[in-house]
Amino acid sequence: MNSDNNKHDFDKLKRWHESLLDVGHIKFNYCAVFIVREFDKVAQNIFRGYRESFESNGATFANLVIFGQHGFSETAGAILRTFDLESVSLPSYVVIDISNPAEAYQVALPSGDYEQSELVCLAGQVLSVIEGSVNSGRSCDGLGDISEVRRLEIGISSFPRAIWDIIASLSI
Numbered sequence: 001m002n003s004d005n006n007k008h009d010f011d012k013l014k015r016w017h018e019s020l021l022d023v024g025h026i027k028f029n030y031c032a033v034f035i036v037r038e039f040d041k042v043a044q045n046i047f048r049g050y051r052e053s054f055e056s057n058g059a060t061f062a063n064l065v066i067f068g069q070h071g072f073s074e075t076a077g078a079i080l081r082t083f084d085l086e087s088v089s090l091p092s093y094v095v096i097d098i099s100n101p102a103e104a105y106q107v108a109l110p111s112g113d114y115e116q117s118e119l120v121c122l123a124g125q126v127l128s129v130i131e132g133s134v135n136s137g138r139s140c141d142g143l144g145d146i147s148e149v150r151r152l153e154i155g156i157s158s159f160p161r162a163i164w165d166i167i168a169s170l171s172i
Helices: 003-021 041-056 074-082 117-136 141-145 159-169
Strands: 030-035 064-067 092-097 103-108 150-153
Touching: 003 064, 003 074, 003 159, 030 041, 030 074, 030 117, 041 064, 041 117, 064 074, 074 159, 103 117, 117 141
Parallel strands: 030 064
Antiparallel strands: 030 092, 092 103, 103 150
């Protein structure tokens, strides 16, 4: 693995952890964590669409983060292990309710620069549910109703603590 990719993602992980601790700046309870590879251009564009939407809804860095876009890193691998996603095909992302991190929702993304319209539409559906929940103040329970979205029991009791544990486990 390229040490620059590792350093970039590790620094981003530390910044993300700091932003998760600053709960006064978190505008809504949801976080989307994208894990991609550098050649996953469509997935990276979907992330940019999420960023635009999240920012327009007052989200901070704590709510949306991407790893691997400059090359897969040890940090990205550790995140996959923490969320029990090691068997998931990349690219992918998870949506987590920060106030209830024991479960998450995993969503597949298009690989490479191939549009894969069904996965692009799926990402749009998930974003619509998130936007609806943010605007109504309700939870994202509707994600479990989308057949292509996989509900995960990840057993995390404290989201910032789980991210800190990742930081502590890596020697970058």
